[in-house]
Amino acid sequence: MTTATDAAALKGRVAGAIADARATVVELSHDLHAHPELAMQERHAHDLLADTLEQAGFAVTRHAHDVETAFRAEIGTGAGPQVVVCAEYDALPGIGHACGHNLIGASSVGAGLSLAGLVDDLGVGLCVLGTPAEEAVGGKAILVERGAFSRADVALMVHPAPLDIREAPALAVNDLVVTVHGKAAHASLSRSRRANALEGLVEVYRLLSAHPLGDWERCHGVITHGGDAPNVVPERTEGHWLVRARTDVDAATLAAMLRDEIETTLADSGCTVEFTSAMEVYREMKHNHVLAGAYQANAEALGREFVPQALIGPESASSTDMGNVSQVVPSIHPMIGIDSLPALNHQRGFADAAVSAAADTAVHDAAYAIAATVVDLAVDSDLMAAVRADFERTDSVGDPLER
Numbered sequence: 276m277t278t279a280t281d282a283a284a285l286k287g288r289v290a291g292a293i294a295d296a297r298a299t300v301v302e303l304s305h306d307l308h309a310h311p312e313l314a315m316q317e318r319h320a321h322d323l324l325a326d327t328l329e330q331a332g333f334a335v336t337r338h339a340h341d342v343e344t345a346f347r348a349e350i351g352t353g354a355g356p357q358v359v360v361c362a363e364y365d366a367l368p369g370i371g372h373a374c375g376h377n378l379i380g381a382s383s384v385g386a387g388l389s390l391a392g393l394v395d396d397l398g399v400g401l402c403v404l405g406t407p408a409e410e411a412v413g414g415k416a417i418l419v420e421r422g423a424f425s426r427a428d429v430a431l432m433v434h435p436a437p438l439d440i441r442e443a444p445a446l447a448v449n450d451l452v453v454t455v456h457g458k459a460a461h462a463s464l465s466r467s468r469r470a471n472a473l474e475g476l477v478e479v480y481r482l483l484s485a486h487p488l489g490d491w492e493r494c495h496g497v498i499t500h501g502g503d504a505p506n507v508v509p510e511r512t513e514g515h516w517l518v519r520a521r522t523d524v525d526a527a528t529l530a531a532m533l534r535d536e537i538e539t540t541l542a543d544s545g546c547t548v549e550f551t552s553a554m555e556v557y558r559e560m561k562h563n564h565v566l567a568g569a570y571q572a573n574a575e576a577l578g579r580e581f582v583p584q585a586l587i588g589p590e591s592a593s594s595t596d597m598g599n600v601s602q603v604v605p606s607i608h609p610m611i612g613i614d615s616l617p618a619l620n621h622q623r624g625f626a627d628a629a630v631s632a633a634a635d636t637a638v639h640d641a642a643y644a645i646a647a648t649v650v651d652l653a654v655d656s657d658l659m660a661a662v663r664a665d666f667e668r669t670d671s672v673g674d675p676l677e678r
């Protein structure tokens with residue numbers, strides 16, 4: 276049986292290894308930031324991170340699970356906990372790394388680098404999984420369906436945010452691609468507004484942006500195609516909306532209700548409407564409270580301070596495809612602060628903050644806290660059992676207000 280002293284010694288080795296790797300890991304973060312790539316096009320990030328892990332002794336499968344920009348980097352054949360650390364690296368259109376996924380890729384690889392020399396002593400199997408397309412498409416949803424987590428006992432990652440938060444609520448998402456079909460006409464000869472696909476889509480936009488929603492619900496979108504020429508009445512227009520709610524069922528129900536209301540709105544417009552989808556369903560995040568607690572303790576040991584969980588409410592809710600992972604494997608998705616305020620995620624100021632000195636420290640601290648949590652799991656079989664027991668709880672939606 277491993278003792279607490281052993282755990283402290285092992286964490287000391289992790290700390291030494293991450294200190295040695297710090298320059299490399301920070302360089303990875305800055306390199307990713309300087310090469311922002313959109314969902315499923317992250318070829319530079321894929322090669323950069325896969326090469327780094329291969330050079331450190333990992334067995335690397337490129338283009339894993341038939342996803343061009345996914346990879347698996349594996350090390351350790353122990354019979355202890357099988358650990359997946361998720362590395363995100365996609366950016367946003369127009370605003371680059373304004374969600375700071377460069378930190379996620381770098382810190383997850385950093386965790387891998389710092390554990391590489393310990394996996395045999397720990398008896399764990401470690402996979403750093405390159406998970407593309409979090410901001411669109413839903414790369415992890417596809418990877419879950421293709422068995423990427425089938426052997427995993429736990430899945431971990433850390434996401435940058437203005438402040439450290441153990442469990443930020445992540446809502447389920449359904450998307451609606453709304454295509455409105457009208458009738459092409461000469462815009463001067465035909466002065467009727469009927470069968471004008473742009474008029475129809477603007478009505479849809481108004482309906483959805485003014486729709487009453489609960490605290491835990493969201494509906495927001497953009498017009499992606501508004502027509503082709505000002506002198507032609509548009510015959511086809513399109514918009515893309517995300518519909519979010521607290522649970523998978525609530526999101527699906529809300530999306531269905533909105534589809535009905537859109538059809539009613541357009542019933543007398545002379546237009547027809549078609550609904551499709553452009554991304555996977557993102558499931559609600561089932562935070563593993565036990566594993567998240569272990570992560571928090573390791574991050575606090577570095578002097579990091581967390582927002583009290585009781586202060587985390589619906590205003591802190593976003594979504595992540597890590598939700599899909601969390602429904603099949605005990606998972607954590609804590610936020611690590613990069614001192615970006617007043618800038619929040621998806622703002623230009625956040626992209627700037629994602630390569631600040633505070634961000635570089637966050638990359639180091641996240642890498643350490645992930646790796647130290649893996650040490651805890653490896654040396655303490657009671658912890659692994661408690662993680663599994665928490666995963667079996669049936670109230671899949673943890674109410675952060677009560678914790």
Ligand SMILES: [Zn+2]
Pocket residue numbers: 374410620621
């Ligand atoms: Zn984002």
Ligand SMILES: [Zn+2]
Pocket residue numbers: 374375376409434
């Ligand atoms: Zn993000």
